[in-house]
Amino acid sequence: MEAERLRNQEAYAQLKTELEQQYPGQFIVIAQGQLVAVGPTLPEALRQAQAAAPQAVHRLIVKVGEQYPTEVRIGLRSLP
Amino acid sequence: LKLFHRGKRACWDYQEGTPLVTVRLLSDRGEQIQSFQVDTGFSGWFLLEWASYQELGLERSELPEELWPQAHGFGGSRQLRAAYVQVQIPELDFEQAHVIYSAPDLGAAWNLVGLRFLDQFHWSGDGKRFCLRTK
Numbered sequence: 001m002e003a004e005r006l007r008n009q010e011a012y013a014q015l016k017t018e019l020e021q022q023y024p025g026q027f028i029v030i031a032q033g034q035l036v037a038v039g040p041t042l043p044e045a046l047r048q049a050q051a052a053a054p055q056a057v058h059r060l061i062v063k064v065g066e067q068y069p070t071e072v073r074i075g076l077r078s079l080p
Numbered sequence: 081l082k083l084f085h086r087g088k089r090a091c092w093d094y095q096e097g098t099p100l101v102t103v104r105l106l107s108d109r110g111e112q113i114q115s116f117q118v119d120t121g122f123s124g125w126f127l128l129e130w131a132s133y134q135e136l137g138l139e140r141s142e143l144p145e146e147l148w149p150q151a152h153g154f155g156g157s158r159q160l161r162a163a164y165v166q167v168q169i170p171e172l173d174f175e176q177a178h179v180i181y182s183a184p185d186l187g188a189a190w191n192l193v194g195l196r197f198l199d200q201f202h203w204s205g206d207g208k209r210f211c212l213r214t215k
Contacts, residue, residue, distance in 0.1 A: 001140065012144045027164075027177070042164050042177035046108045059141045061164050068143065068179070072160070074153040074192065075121010 004058040007033040031056035087214035090171035099210035106166040109137030122194030133182035138163035
């Protein structure tokens with residue numbers, strides 16, 4: 001799985017700018033080193049991904065344009 | 081004429097003095113009913129124990145690593161992993177994709193729900209029950 005994960009990471013890094021221009025607001029899935037699904041919802045994108053790359057052991061999923069926090073606070077507990 | 085929309089409401093009993101929210105989590109590799117401790121000091125959506133994260137197959141279906149956040153708590157900071165999961169609360173007719181975090185050494189005591197999820201709703205707790213109401 002690690003090799004496929006790295007391949008997907010590399011594909012995302014290469015495709016990122018293009019994805020942001022072409023698919024804002026869409027869920028995209030990268031598997032086996034390529035873009036395999038674009039959909040308006042997570043279930044739809046996953047359905048497409050399963051059909052396009054059923055043998056994939058690792059996938060990357062992103063909602064294009066979403067602002068993901070780089071840091072989060074955890075209030076209740078000490079981190080292990 | 082003003083129409084007053086009260087919204088749908090779901091409530092859960094506190095357990096040992098702790099407010100909880102119970103949701104259904106769906107991935108394409110499984111589904112689970114999970115209870116999350118309400119942590120209004122947690123700025124994210126959900127934090128899930130590692131075993132459940134794996135059972136849902138989320139470690140094989142994650143956000144790109146560059147989008148994983150650093151978590152800061154009382155005891156220091158650490159990297160979390162992040163994935164999407166479909167979250168359902170049937171009582172609210174609620175279903176939406178949300179980001180869920182985990183890390184390999186997080187046990188069941190680490191199931192937390194944070195403000196980024198809660199603030200989509202009106203939320204309240206009275207020491208006995210914690211409730212969400214749709215806006």
